[in-house]
Amino acid sequence: MTSIADPIAGTPGDTKPALAGHDAVKVASSAPAIVFPAIGERELRLDLFRGLALWLIFIDHLPPNILTWFTIRNYGFSDATEIFIFISGYTAAFVYGRAMLQAGFVVATARILRRVWQIYVAHVFLFTIFLAEISYVATSFENPLYSEEMGIMDFLKQPDVTIVQALLLRFRPVNMDVLPLYIVLMLFLPIILWLMKWRADVTLALSALLYAVTWHFDLYLTAYPNGVWFFNPLAWQLLFVFGAWCAMGGAARMSRLLSSPLTMWICLAYLFASFCVTMTWYVPQLGRLMPRIIEQWMYPIDKTDLDVLRFAHFLALAAITVRFLPRDWPGLKSPWLRPLILCGQHSLEIFCLGVFLAFAGHFVLAEVSGGAAMHLLVSVSGILIMWGMAWVISWYKHSADKGASKTKSIPGNADLAGGGA
């Protein structure tokens, strides 16, 4: 929803207002349900917010510093992960959904699997870097204050098991949870798209059902050496499928709902309530003002299973964003937002770079110096590096690879609308 109150590109059949659920189905079955913008027309808001999510994820992965106060997780329930997964679902459906319509199920699946492979390779690459860092820290760091915490390095004693488990995506160090989630979601994308082509609303309903079942029966994926996947794909798929559903015309059908003032006030009220709750985490004195009964009902707000409160917070945030940031907002072309948009356009690369820079940042803080100013410096230079790298990548795409004319003309290329992570 970050993008989409208005139809991305109008098709005659879809301009009918449809509010109630069964109406929506009718429209879906009577007119082409899937609406795509003209090739080459980028939805800059998607790029903008994905770029923003990448920056925020990077900052959240670093030790807290001044910039941490600018990340949205401090002001509400949901955080950058929600934005990232939603936009990923949206763009993936957008890119590969078109491929499925034009070239058929098999070709689209093949392309999706190639993308999955790229993400997997990226994940393994990051794991290698992580291993290098950890091995170094484990041998050089010996502070008696943390002799217990250093026990976490014990996995290095059994590389045979650990590395195999990492390749199976079951052993994932902290901060390396998003890509495995993304791999699993993408792996199921062909089925999701195929169902969407049949009945988009039914697919969304099935997804919500799976989410409910996951909560009810407490389903999860186990991890190594114990515990569960930090982001439970069975729950987080809801956001991904919802993104896909919006891309497949759902957003357009919701436009009436999104432009209603009632929706806006409900969203604002919820965002404000969530903001107040979050404040009690950081200003413990405020905690006393909060009724016990609400606390007991609300906590814990579960990130692993995408708590309903988080999901609702994301929806409210997205609804407000879409309302107040039209897709033709001139600011989207401003040079000030260019770095964000550039990063959002090369999301897989920049995401991986961000994870790497977070590792590197921790390393610099640990080995060189750890003051508050250094923290700020590390964060800001990380963001500048991400921007620089995004610029280099787009330079490659537009200039260095120009000779290979084919790359540009393949529809459904994952990077066209940033189908990547």
Place this chain on the structure above:
Amino acid sequence: MRSAFRTVLAALLAAFVAGGYARAEDAGQSCDVPAYLLTSESSLPKVAEAVKKAQPLTILVVGSRSSTIASADASAYPARLQAALKERLPSTPITLSVELQSAKTAEEAASTLVKLVEAKRPTLVIWQTGTVDAMRSVDPDDFRGAVDEGVVALQTAGTDVILVNLQYSPRTETMTSAPPYLDNMRVVAQQHEVPLFDRFAIMRHWNDAGDFDLFSTAHGSDLAKRVHDCLGRALSKFVIDTAHLDAAQQN
């Protein structure tokens, strides 16, 4: 775009320099804890009663390896707590024992609590937990269940309880995810009206304020001893404030 870059760089440099000056000023070694980190809505009625009636105060610390310093037990926070309490409550006999349960999760520790309490009959149990669970990434729900069970067992056994959460450990932050365990301990503490000594937030405050450089690779136990001394003193203040002992002493 180039000029934008320059502006950002200049701003960054300015911030860096300003930050450097600010840090140089407050270089003095101290370990004050802001009041809000030592405030709890819950209370310690058994402790208050014991001190009021001048009965002996028996404290049992149950914890994992971060409740001690290898080969320097007497400098670890439990011993420092005892010393600080004796200083503040000279008329109360205070005994303190430590039950180390290294490499045990909250669930494993919880099952031993009742026996420990029966054996030692403490007035107050300080239960430090969470570290092992975070390292093994135990399911946070299971962790909450275990802490809950342990706290209930202690309360039914008739002791006061203080929960102590994880250490702030910036070096292993990329490897362990502490927040779910911190959150769940806070939830249990709220539910059972048990005071929570927020060791994590306190140590992070010291690190941010520049009192301690917890990123330090220092070998040797000097840093550990200083941190534990500060933790022990902060914990003694927490016990005295939460049990309202200053008032009790005056009566």
